[in-house]
Amino acid sequence: MDSGGGTAPAGALGAAGESALCALPAGSEGTAGPSEPSGLAEGAGGGGGPRRALRAIYVRNESTQGGAAGGHETGAQQCLLRACEAEGAHLTSVPFGELDFGETAVLDAFYDADVAVVDMSDISRQPSLFYHLGVRESFDMANNVILYHDTDADTALSLKDMVTQKNTASSGNYYFIPYIVTPCADYFCCESDAQRRASEYMQPTWDTILGPLCVPLVDRFTGLLKDIHVTSCAYYKETLLNDIRKAREKYQGDELAKELSRIKLRMDNTEVLTSDIIINLLLSYRDIQDYDAMVKLVETLETLPTCDLADQHNIKFHYAFALNRRNSAGDRNRALQVMLQVLQSCDQPAPDMFCLCGRIYKDIFLDSDCKDDASHSSAIEWYRKGFELQPSLYSGINLAVLLIVAGQQFETSMELRKIGVRLNSLLGRKGSLEKMNNYWDVGQFFNVSMLASDVGKAVQAAEKLFRLKPPIW
Structure with missing residues (x-):
């Protein structure tokens, strides 16, 4: 969504801070043809010249x-x-x-x-x-x-x-x-x-x-x-997006942060401040764990008088995520406040929104040396909501661990047993450990094995994790 007319100060986002893209999974391209590296075939979508392929x-x-x-x-x-x-x-x-x-x-x-x-x-x-x-x-x-x-x-x-x-x-x-x-x-x-x-x-x-x-x-x-007609944005916007993608492929860490800063200096008016560009920047910062840059980017958007991008739920989600990970004074309370406001105004909240609330409460509980029982209970409640809305390994593992910390046991807890059955079903869909090549899939296999007290399988998963290259972030 375009943020509206008007012109922001030149380089308005340049000081907001400085984060990467892995290639699409092998075999993800259909035989209908590979996408052009530049995202454009011969011309922009609305300039009267040849249009790129849909x-x-x-x-x-x-x-x-x-x-x-x-x-x-x-x-x-x-x-x-x-x-x-x-x-x-x-x-x-x-x-x-x-x-x-x-x-x-x-x-x-x-x-x-x-x-x-x-x-x-x-x-x-x-x-x-x-x-x-x-x-x-x-x-x-x-x-x-x-x-x-x-x-x-x-x-x-x-x-x-x-x-x-x-x-x-x-x-x-x-x-x-x-x-x-x-x-x-x-x-x-x-x-x-x-x-x-x-x-x-x-x-x-x-x-x-x-x-x-x-x-x-x-x-x-x-x-x-x-x-369906190609409704691509103006050439300049597509150029910015492709430059961000190329930077993620070419650079990592501090080098990527510096390159993103250079790209942001070119975003000198609100016509190119669009949701897709902002999300691309936020994801890039996330991948190199530059949470401070994520926070500053969104807070800079909030100061621009003609820009309402910071009010969008998906951008607020990444803002709350970054606040919780940055964990400066007051960050986690602010992250929680942002997410609760999002959930109140969102007609169809995603499971990740509930799970992020659970993660914030869990981190608050851990920061208290596991003494903040109220945060512990709240973390359980939010992860439970996420798991009930759409069962996943992430929400189920966190919910099971928090229930065990609360004193429940698989032998006596009906809820834990139901979670365990669903976790094994979800894990089974990913195939055997020998065929897993995704770092996070193997990590979840390790977690489920530990929950089931299957030390042998946990050791095998740990050995495979050691051999796999972990994601950047």
Whole structure:
């Protein structure tokens, strides 16, 4: 979202402080073509010259990368890939787990795509996906596609109503595409009630009957891509974004901080102070743990009279995160105040928002030498809310540890046993320890093994952690 007209003082962000991007995961690019390194093919999106190719991104379930294991989502992704190839669009796929975790490269790719496609057939992923789609809205990246494998009419109707409400109440351009899969593995889009009823009652011969009634999913994607125009921002803004990305690839630590300072000196008016640029800077600072620079950047935005970016929930989230990590006098209380205000005003809070409140209270509890029982109880409550909204290894491990510190035991606590079962299920989806190559996945395997008192597996995980290169931050 553009911050509005007017001109800020030259170099207004230059003194705000000084943080990096890992490459997208291997195999994330679709065969529809690699993205241009500069982000532009031949010209800017609105200058009358040749337009760059449309960029599409698909959020996949971790199991869909391998093919058949992904089931219906794999087939839907292939339909999208065929449509992108037909229209000359560039398709990138990213795993949901890395988007949900906040990997810098994945967030950047998702927020910057001209059209984002997410499959919400797994209802447990909906809170995080809706949050990240909302962040795209704040960047004026309005084209968002929600897929649903139409197996439950009530869920499909609920999603359709939510999309209708979003299109009415926001600047977003949401498309809801429910689809079905025939016994012959053909994918059809069935958006009307008549099509849905046909798919329910004509199953014995539906391959021949549904053809005239329903649109093949690949054709629906093709028609949608034809209607979406590249709405890239001005050339200067894209140049700034690409310079930030190149800096993250080339520099680390203090060198990256200095390069980001040089880039900020070029941000001399509010026309280039947009959400996507600010988030890119914040993520870069986060990756080199320059939390002071993150705080100063947001606080500088707050002083600009025509800029309202600091009021956006996603920027407030990173501000509170940085305050808690910087931990100067009063920072944690300020971080808590910011997050509680965000949760009061946010219609669809993301699980990470609840977990950040839990993390702040947990850090306050640890700072008290584990004597602040009120903060301990509050940390449990907020992590519990995050885990109930969308179970994850991060929220579940923290909740289990805090419950154990409170005196609960797996042998006698029903809540701990339920958490343990869910943690093992979530961990199992990532495969065996031998096949894990992600540092954080192995770290979570270690934590779950320790919670289960399985010392042997914990030692194996620790040895693998030693051999893996940890992320910068």
